[in-house]
Amino acid sequence: MSGLFYNLGRRLGRAAVPAIRRTKWAWQSATGDEDQVLKAEASFGSALATELRASTPPSPNPEYRRQSTEIAQNIERAVRDKRRSLRAEVVRMDAVNAMALPGGFVFLSEPLVAFCGAQSDELAFVIGHEMAHIMRRHAWDRMVNQAATRVVSLVALRTGPLGQWLRHTGIGLLQSAHSQEAEVEADLLGVRLAHAAGYYPGGAITLLRRLEQLEPPQLTALGKYFASHPPAADRLARLLPLCQKLQGG
Numbered sequence: 001m002s003g004l005f006y007n008l009g010r011r012l013g014r015a016a017v018p019a020i021r022r023t024k025w026a027w028q029s030a031t032g033d034e035d036q037v038l039k040a041e042a043s044f045g046s047a048l049a050t051e052l053r054a055s056t057p058p059s060p061n062p063e064y065r066r067q068s069t070e071i072a073q074n075i076e077r078a079v080r081d082k083r084r085s086l087r088a089e090v091v092r093m094d095a096v097n098a099m100a101l102p103g104g105f106v107f108l109s110e111p112l113v114a115f116c117g118a119q120s121d122e123l124a125f126v127i128g129h130e131m132a133h134i135m136r137r138h139a140w141d142r143m144v145n146q147a148a149t150r151v152v153s154l155v156a157l158r159t160g161p162l163g164q165w166l167r168h169t170g171i172g173l174l175q176s177a178h179s180q181e182a183e184v185e186a187d188l189l190g191v192r193l194a195h196a197a198g199y200y201p202g203g204a205i206t207l208l209r210r211l212e213q214l215e216p217p218q219l220t221a222l223g224k225y226f227a228s229h230p231p232a233a234d235r236l237a238r239l240l241p242l243c244q245k246l247q248g249g
């Protein structure tokens, strides 16, 4: 289990559960009013983000922080739907890792930012990809569906059962691998977001080409983040036509 999720799972319950209980109506209806669902997502994600910040220190590297904050702001400016505020924060962690929380919070580990390099184009693709998972509600929908079928009766109860469900199941849904289809969608939207925010869309290609050239032991040493995604060659094959089109236009 990644350190980020391990810390989050251990602590979870203090801030998140009361915040989530307030949003139970959204859990009960996956077809709820769009504004209400967005509000539920934001308060759920911000409760988790608060707990994550309390357990995982921020990166002391001002350049990493500046780079990721700036990319998130540029993507936020470029997105037509202004109802989510998008943020990217860098935390201290040994492995290459990223985590997307509902509502618009992306957390990146220092080695991931370092791997993407000082030019922001590759990092913009990574952040765009994670933002795309949030915008398309890939993890949120899984959580809402499970909660609706399994814990609706518990939601109204005291902190205990809901906290337990979140620790044992809910957080697991946030970290479990996305479907192939969701990853393809996040890659394509991620490139479009990075491009709309003013970055070179080919950043995705240079990053994936570097990954493709790594030997399996080197890839394993980086951590589970890239290994939990489809192989770099498959991602490249799907992204090349889009990147060429965007660069040509």
Ligand SMILES: [Zn+2]
Pocket (backbone or CB within 6 Å): 129, 133, 178, 183, 186, 229
């Ligand atoms: Zn992904």
